[in-house]
Amino acid sequence: MIIGYTWCGIPRNYSDVIDYELYAMYILPEYWHQGIGTQLFNRVLHYFHTLDYKSRIIWALSQNSACNFYRKMGGVPKYRDSLSSDNISFEETGFVW
Template sequence: MLIRRAREGDAEGIAHVHTESWKTTYRGIVPDDFLDHLTIESRLSHWEKTIRSDEEDQILVVAEQDHGNIVGFACGGKEREGKLPYDGELYAIYLLKEVQQKGIGQQLATHVVHHLQTHNMKRLIIWALERNPACRFYEKMGGTPVQTQSLRIGGQDLIEVGYGWEDLSLFGEESLPDC
C-alpha cells in the first residue's frame, strides 16, 4: 500500500471512495434516499479543484494499492470555522469498506498530521457524525469529544461530534502499545 500526495488524475478515484464510503458507512445514519442519489460525478469537481489548490497549508493524500487503485484518502489544513481553539483540522478521511481495520486510516491520518505540524499547527479537530463507527478510531488515536453541533443532511437533523487533540504531537499515541 502506497500513501502519497494526491495528483492530477486522482480525482475520480477519490470521488469513488468518497461516494462508496458514504453509502456503506452512513447507511442507517443518513437517510437512504440521500445516499442512493450520491454519485461520483457529484463529488468529482470538488476533488479536481482540491487537487489543483495551491493552499500550502492544506494536504490531500491517497492510499493506493499496488495495481494503482485508490482505496482511501484523507485531507486536512487550517481549522475552517474559528469557533474553537484549534488551528488544524482533519477535514475528511474515508476508506473503502474492504480495506478498513487494516491500519490504512492511521497511515493516512498520520501523513496529514505531519503536514499540519510542518505548518506550525499545534492542536487538531475533526468532526464526525455521532453514530459514525469511525468515532472509535478517533478516540483510539487520542481524540477527546470536545463539542457537538447539529447539521442537516438529506432533510434529517443529525449530531456531529468534534474530536480534539490539545497537543498534535500526541496524535496516535493512544494506539501505541506500552513498551
C-alpha cells in the same frame, strides 16, 4: 489505485483555538482494520507538525463508527453541533487533539 484520502485545511469553526481541520478521511471499507487509516492519519499529523500546526479537529456524525477510530487515535470529543437536512437533524461531534 486509490483506496483512501484525507482533506484538510483551515478550521471552519474554533479557528481561535484550532490550527487545522481534517475535513474528511475516507478508506474503502474492504481496507479497514489493516492499519491503513492509522498510517494515513499519522502522515497528516506529521505534515502539519512540519508547518508547526499542533491542534486539530475532525467532525463526525455522533453515531458514525469512525468515532471509535478517532478516540483510538487520541481524539477527545469536545464539541457538539447538529446538521439538518430535509427536516431531519443529525448530531455531530468535534474531536480535538
